[in-house]
Amino acid sequence: MAFKIDIKPDESKAKHLEEIKRLGVDPYGHKFERTNSIEEILENFDSMLGKDVAIAGRIIGRRNHGRLEFMDLSDQDSQIQLFINEDDLDETSEKILHLLDVGDIIGVSGKTIKTKTGEKSIAVRDIEILSKSLLPLPSRWFGIEDIEKRYRKRHLDFIMNQESRHKILMSSKVISSVRDTLNKNRFVDVPVPILQYIPGGGNATPFKTHFNALHRDFYLKIASELHLKRLLVGGFERVYDISKSFRNEGIDARHNPEFIELEVYQAYGDLNDMIKLTEEIVRNAAYAVNGKYILNFDKEEINLEKFNIIAMDEAVKKEVGDLDEKTMIKIAKSIDKKTVSYGDALNTLFEEKVQAKLIQPTFVTKYPIEVSPLAKKMEDDPRFVYRFELFIGGMEIANAFTELNDPLDQIERFKNEEKRKKRGIKETQEFDEEFIESLFYGMPPAGGMGMGLERLAMIVTNSKSIKEVIPFPQLREER
Numbered sequence: 299m300a301f302k303i304d305i306k307p308d309e310s311k312a313k314h315l316e317e318i319k320r321l322g323v324d325p326y327g328h329k330f331e332r333t334n335s336i337e338e339i340l341e342n343f344d345s346m347l348g349k350d351v352a353i354a355g356r357i358i359g360r361r362n363h364g365r366l367e368f369m370d371l372s373d374q375d376s377q378i379q380l381f382i383n384e385d386d387l388d389e390t391s392e393k394i395l396h397l398l399d400v401g402d403i404i405g406v407s408g409k410t411i412k413t414k415t416g417e418k419s420i421a422v423r424d425i426e427i428l429s430k431s432l433l434p435l436p437s438r439w440f441g442i443e444d445i446e447k448r449y450r451k452r453h454l455d456f457i458m459n460q461e462s463r464h465k466i467l468m469s470s471k472v473i474s475s476v477r478d479t480l481n482k483n484r485f486v487d488v489p490v491p492i493l494q495y496i497p498g499g500g501n502a503t504p505f506k507t508h509f510n511a512l513h514r515d516f517y518l519k520i521a522s523e524l525h526l527k528r529l530l531v532g533g534f535e536r537v538y539d540i541s542k543s544f545r546n547e548g549i550d551a552r553h554n555p556e557f558i559e560l561e562v563y564q565a566y567g568d569l570n571d572m573i574k575l576t577e578e579i580v581r582n583a584a585y586a587v588n589g590k591y592i593l594n595f596d597k598e599e600i601n602l603e604k605f606n607i608i609a610m611d612e613a614v615k616k617e618v619g620d621l622d623e624k625t626m627i628k629i630a631k632s633i634d635k636k637t638v639s640y641g642d643a644l645n646t647l648f649e650e651k652v653q654a655k656l657i658q659p660t661f662v663t664k665y666p667i668e669v670s671p672l673a674k675k676m677e678d679d680p681r682f683v684y685r686f687e688l689f690i691g692g693m694e695i696a697n698a699f700t701e702l703n704d705p706l707d708q709i710e711r712f713k714n715e716e717k718r719k720k721r722g723i724k725e726t727q728e729f730d731e732e733f734i735e736s737l738f739y740g741m742p743p744a745g746g747m748g749m750g751l752e753r754l755a756m757i758v759t760n761s762k763s764i765k766e767v768i769p770f771p772q773l774r775e776e777r
Contacts, residue, residue: 307432314397315430321393325430330354330405337375339410343418346410351420353378354405354428356457357398358435367395371406371420374463379419380406391425401431401457449765449773462766468587469755469767473540475586476560476751479579485536485562490525492518492542498733499523499672500748501725502545505555518544521748522561523672524733527701530565530744531736538562540751551763552693554771558751563701567745569684572698573661576688576747577605580659580695580754587758595691595760598657605688609664610648617651636723641666641681656689668718671711671727673699690757698747705737 307315318325333352355373362368369380384392398404408422436458448455448462455462477487495514497504499521509516522539529537543559560579564571584591584602591602615621621629623640630643633650637643644666656662665685667675673683684700702708712734715726755767765771 305433308434311399311401311430311432311434314399315432318394318397318427318430321390323390323394323427325427327405327426327428330426330428332405335375336371336373336378339420340376340378340418343410347412349410350407351410352405352407353420354403356403356431357400358457360398360400371404372457372460375467377460379413379417380408380422381411381413381419382422382425386421386423388424391423394425394427398425398427399431401433401435402427403429403431446773449771450776452770465755465759465761465766466769468759469752471586472583472755472758473558473751475583476579476749476754477540479575479582480538480562483536483575483578485538485564486534488526488529488534488537488539489541490519490522490539494519494525496728496730496732498728498730499525499561500543500545501669501727503547503725505544505546520545522559523746523748524730526561526563527741527744527746528733528736530563531739531741535565535742536563549772549774551765552753552756554752554764554768556772557764557768560749560751561746562748563744563746565742565744568700568743569663569686569698569745572745572747573605573607573686576661576696576698576749577659579749580688580690580757583754584758593758593760595757596762598691600658600690600757602659605659605661607661607663607686610662610666611644611664613652613656613662614644614647617655618647636721638721639666639668641668645669653689653694654692657691659688659690661686661688667711668714670699671715672702672708674702674704675707693753693756694750695753695757696747696749698745701741701744701746703737703741703743705734708737709734 315325331352332354336353336355339346339351355371357369358372358377359370360367365384367382369382370377371380382395387395405426405428406420406422407424408420411419411421413419436454493509493516495516497517497520502520504517504520507516507518520543526537526539538560540558540560542556544556547553547555549555581591581602584593593600593602626643626647627637627640630637630646634646637646663686664682667681667683670683670685673685676682676684686698687694688696712727712729719726752764752767756764759767761767
């Protein structure tokens with residue numbers, strides 16, 4: 299079967315391609331030795347003025363004035379103006395100049411100068427073509443206006459929008475900062491399996507696949523928790539995993555079915571240790587990206603110098619009033635028919651009435667046991683567990699427990715999850731016998747925390763949609 303290719307090169311660009319080849323020049327060149335990035339030159343321009351430099355990047359604009367030509371060259375981090383006087387070029391470079399188009403990737407050598415208008419520029423002596431662009435770019439001034447098209451044609455979005463590239467670079471900086479914070483606190487990065495035969499550690503619908511060699515169905519991991527806890531049983535004391543998790547759920551501004559998740563566990567620790575660690579992680583990431591702790595997010599000023607703490611029942615009480623349990627269950631049941639207990643009702647009312655209003659960094663503690671099957675009970679009120687979720691900008695950022703390490707209690711919790719599943723609640727914990735067996739050998743008391751790193755990146759880069767901080771987000775089928 300023959301390939302059918304519907305992509306047609308731009309006629310003018312294709313003509314220039316052939317003319318470059320006739321010059322004996324490879325239009326898809328080889329390695330180019332750069333002396334500096336554009337950002338380095340711009341940041342140190344005064345000290346580098348008049349010095350020879352070699353840079354490379356994509357032509358994103360050009361303006362012709364007879365034998366003078368001005369181009370805008372963009373690399374990963376920044377862009378600079380090229381000042382090109384044809385009289386300064388050798389014969390080959392001059393011929394190549396006339397065959398260049400916006401979108402081409404070139405390497406140039408020359409001196410740093412300031413033009414008469416004070417524009418920081420490179421006075422070009424030599425030009426090398428490194429990759430000939432055969433399709434026209436969108437208008438430089440308007441970029442890609444259709445947001446959906448921006449995500450489908452992400453390569454074009456990154457070419458045309460410096461801000462889009464910047465957010466991905468800053469998201470990478472967030473992950474690096476998180477690793478630095480954990481490594482500094484003596485945590486060890488230990489990978490866990492992505493393919494798991496029991497999807498445990500979270501309340502979520504998994505993606506299912508089949509392992510041909512083992513003749514068995516497997517699931518893409520929804521969390522790293524149960525494997526990392528087994529490491530605690532095995533004698534590891536401070537462990538973390540940063541990797542993709544997968545949840546077969548909806549796609550919206552705050553959810554992507556595959557996401558980068560941090561999970562961290564500290565033996566001989568508890569929820570208070572996780573509060574301290576989470577604050578440190580968030581603050582360090584914000585500072586790494588912004589150089590400060592007070593940020594703007596979705597028209598709100600977020601102060602990361604102060605984290606609030608409030609119990610869930612107190613947060614609900616402030617919003618809906620001091621209701622008795624029967625009334626709370628009745629109200630919650632009108633929102634979610636599966637509500638049968640005070641804990642269910644409390645969680646439902648919190649999610650419905652409170653969560654979106656938690657703009658400043660807030661740890662919500664004292665979660666109902668019904669929705670926390672892997673957390674340790676509170677001694678003074680066993681209806682609740684030692685758990686927090688951190689909210690910033692009305693969005694959940696992190697989830698943490700004082701971990702349940704009693705195997706008999708854990709078995710009862712898994713049994714309760716089965717009962718919840720029979721009531722029609724789909725997202726419940728699966729019974730994991732291998733994990734239970736490990737608990738029977740003894741797991742030390744521990745604190746554990748999970749965090750969605752793209753959501754953290756959203757906060758510190760002021761991104762309204764999670765798609766902005768994911769290079770290639772999942773999208774609905776194009777119609």
